[in-house]
Amino acid sequence: xxxxxxxxxxxxxPARIEDEAELATRARAGDRAAFGRLVERFAPQARRVxxxxxxxxxxxxxxxxxxxxxxxxxxxxxxxxxxxxxxxMRIVANAATDRRRxxxxxxxxxxxxxxxxxxxxxxREAEQxxxxxxxxxxxxxxxxxxxxxxxxxxxxxxSHAEIAQILGIPEGTVRSEVFHARRRLRExxxxxx
Amino acid sequence: MTTGPMTPFDHRPDPRLxxxxxxALEPGDQAAFVARVVAAAARPARTLDVLATWARRGLAxxxxxxxxxxxxxxxxxxxxxxxxxxxxxxxxxxxxIALVTAARPPDASVVFTTLVNGSR
Numbered sequence: 001x002x003x004x005x006x007x008x009x010x011x012x013x014p015a016r017i018e019d020e021a022e023l024a025t026r027a028r029a030g031d032r033a034a035f036g037r038l039v040e041r042f043a044p045q046a047r048r049v050x051x052x053x054x055x056x057x058x059x060x061x062x063x064x065x066x067x068x069x070x071x072x073x074x075x076x077x078x079x080x081x082x083x084x085x086x087x088x089m090r091i092v093a094n095a096a097t098d099r100r101r102x103x104x105x106x107x108x109x110x111x112x113x114x115x116x117x118x119x120x121x122x123x124r125e126a127e128q129x130x131x132x133x134x135x136x137x138x139x140x141x142x143x144x145x146x147x148x149x150x151x152x153x154x155x156x157x158x159s160h161a162e163i164a165q166i167l168g169i170p171e172g173t174v175r176s177e178v179f180h181a182r183r184r185l186r187e188x189x190x191x192x193x
Numbered sequence: 194m195t196t197g198p199m200t201p202f203d204h205r206p207d208p209r210l211x212x213x214x215x216x217a218l219e220p221g222d223q224a225a226f227v228a229r230v231v232a233a234a235a236r237p238a239r240t241l242d243v244l245a246t247w248a249r250r251g252l253a254x255x256x257x258x259x260x261x262x263x264x265x266x267x268x269x270x271x272x273x274x275x276x277x278x279x280x281x282x283x284x285x286x287x288x289x290i291a292l293v294t295a296a297r298p299p300d301a302s303v304v305f306t307t308l309v310n311g312s313r
Binding site: 032035036039040043044047048051052057060061064065068069072128131132133135136139150151153154155157160175182185186189 | 204206207210211213214215216217218219220221223226227229230231233234235
């Protein structure tokens with residue numbers, strides 16, 4: 001379920017890990033094209049995870065960029081026998097959390113009354129956009145770790161074990177966070193069909 | 194959001210919720226972002242970044258030096274003993290020497306007498 005740009009379909013399974021390890025090794029040796037490939041491959045999920053933390057898309061992109069640059073510096077710490085994604089997502093989550101802590105100006109807007117249910121149903125043209133607004137607002141109500149956990153699990157397709165590694169928490173806690181996030185999101189979106 | 198058999202307890206990703214969240218979090222122009230990151234990686238390190246790197250290295254070097262110094266000091270063993278002669282006041286008499294070299298603490302009156310005799 002991990003997203004990829006249509007132009008760059010990577011291999012799957014062990015071949016994928018090998019491919020990522022090869023790209024990481026080349027990037028570490030100064031191969032800019034290899035680094036570009038890694039960025040291209042992981043940018044969509046890095047930006048989504050950062051946005052789940054920060055809400056603001058510009059802040060999220062700044063955090064995702066910080067994460068990629070930090071990853072480039074730390075590439076010697078990456079174990080090439082393991083998937084690159086969880087290692088990178090841990091850096092992304094930390095970068096986004098750090099940026100959120102430093103941020104003082106932009107604040108999360110509370111859920112608008114029309115987004116909490118009972119408001120007029122938007123027409124079909126605006127439906128998708130309104131659903132997006134509503135989901136983002138619903139996500140913003142969740143605790144940060146819960147938000148990251150549900151996005152990594154339901155959107156990015158990471159396993160509970162991988163998310164536990166990314167967030168540095170026990171696997172059981174990840175299951176609990178995903179469960180509570182789903183329940184809350186479904187409550188907030190109950191009247192949406 | 195999701196109907197059907199999936200519940201929050203499910204250990205499988207929820208495709209409907211996932212798709213909706215993905216659409217809600219979908220970032221903008223992917224190619225522009227990739228170009229921006231690659232360009233940033235190609236730029237020389239900023240002065241502050243370089244200084245920060247130096248500061249980290251300096252801190253590490255200071256810690257290493259402190260550890261080495263601590264090791265060398267600890268390795269020195271017992272402090273050098275001071276000969277009893279050096280403890281004895283040069284201007285005092287035998288009473289003062291006996292006071293300093295005594296095995297047990299002296300009585301207060303002995304100390305007083307010694308001080309009075311020494312001041313004469």
